[in-house]
Amino acid sequence: MLTILFDGVAYGMLLFVLACGLSVTLGLMNFINLAHGSFAMAGGYCTVILVNRLGVPFVLGVPLAFLVTALLGGLFERTLYVHVYARSHLDQVLFTIGLVFMSVAAVDYTMGSSQRFVQIPDALQGQFDVFGVGMGKYRLLIIAVCGLLTIALQLILAKTRFGSRLRAAVDDQRVARGLGINVGAVFGITFAVGSGLAGLGGALGAEILGLDPTFPLRYMIYFLIVVTVGGTSSIVGPFLASILLGIADVAGKYYVPTLGAFVIYAIMIVVLIWRPQGLFARATAR
């Protein structure tokens, strides 16, 4: 029981790191980015190449994956995404689904369609036993890293100048622009960092989530659930939503394995019917 809770929390933390970039881009520019999972996949494959082929230590490989995906995200944002912000939601959905298809086929072509694993150092394998509860070392690491990241993100958002600019832009883009905040630049940086975080999540999660070319399609719905259930006005909402989702998914798969992902889809639909703006959203004027 507690092990399930523990695994669920680890899984939820991972989902949060994967999806928080998406929630910020959605809240900031009202942009539906279905291709967010592609950046996560890029991070995962980047780690596979670095650690398995080039022999970079795991501890160094994961931050490198963050940097590479952040650069990639920034590049895509400046060259491609920038043209699509002002378009309708339908256009955004089409555009990003197109990107997903392309990334799936491109990774299939370059890396093969089989599932890949990152070589984890021996020190991180195995389990601790705390009061009879088995805790995987690797999962513990994930919780620690993701927890620190969450705190860091919250601090950046709440305490720094950039954070207040970002919050201002999310709350009211036009007024923020009027106050002299360069919303485009804020968004570019946020998009890059968000993609980088997705890449980091992909790198860390390759072991738990499984890494193959269909990754963006398989997890797209999970990211979207986090974002829609959590709301987009803060990062606390998506955080709680991803922990809930993680626990519900792990518990659902453990107790009613035959129903598979049915449980979380059902929860999502119920929540969306009940509160279309998300569970933890403030009522916004938009």
Place this chain on the structure above:
Amino acid sequence: MDTTTATASQTPVLAADVAAYLKRRGRWSPLEIAFWIFAFASIWLFPDKYLILKDTAILALFALSLDLILGYAGIISLGQAAFFGVAGYFSGLVAKYGIIDEPIIALVCSGLVAAAFGFVTSFLVLRGSDLTRLMVTLGVSLMLGEIANRYANITGGADGLQGVDIAPILGRWNFDLYGHNGYVYCLIVLFVCFVIARRIVYSPFGLSLRAVKGNALRAAAIGIPVKWRLVAIYTIAAGFAGIAGGLLTQTTAFCSLDVFSLDRSADLLLVLIIGGTGYLYGGLIGAVIYKFLQDWLATLTPQYWQFWIGLVLVVIVLVGRERVEGWIAAARGSLVRLGGRAWTRIRPRSAALGGAIDGS
């Protein structure tokens, strides 16, 4: 135009105006007639392409159903596959267990089942923003996929529904190996559904849908029951999607979990975007282009055709959907003008002929 629909019932003059407008809009143009003549001529023109033509016809019907809600009512949906799949399994199961033997009756029933399901789920879709709709529609179809997977003893699970034996149509025409009868059957069903959809779109009801799409608030203000109009069109569209799903099961005698997949709904959006939304031929033309594009790409790169499909999507959006649709509209316009000119060239002659007969 929008105001006329609302006050139509009150002022007879306006009502007559609207009726005349709709009649004018609803007239079959020469180009449309040519389109369908060509469609039916394909039965004899391309005897070795029946399988892909059949798939195209089914896809066209499916795209037509999405166009009804996306192009005419403005609801973004990633879950049209739900209705396709429900009806697909329904028609497969009734054929397998011999509950309804006649394919046509089974097809109508599967359409009705899908429509009923659409009616129930429509209330979920009416709430919230575009993203919420997207998630709910997607969630519904994924949930159905999980359910179909769960009850593998009924649906066959991941192996698909096997042992489906479809009786001959009207007890006479069997589904043969070459797909000739299957294609003719699909084409006729497509035509019938198209005529029904055309009738719906060019009715006052269709006009009110356009008003809702344009501005739901104003539409409500002039007395259009927005909610019920959306429920109605969603239900109808679900029915059409169901008929498409039923057709697929009947012509392939097989149904698998992949009917619920996200790819199917996403491809459908692409079809509609290629052909253009908001006019009925968009789905049909898009289906033809998409299917042959896919066939061509799949022979070039069997494994990676998805990449090129994705590229097409990205390019279409970057170039601008309006611009692409503008080109299509321009091409259509020039074709119509050409057709119209040919038509007027034929008509005066026949009119003169008629006059000559009268005169003598």
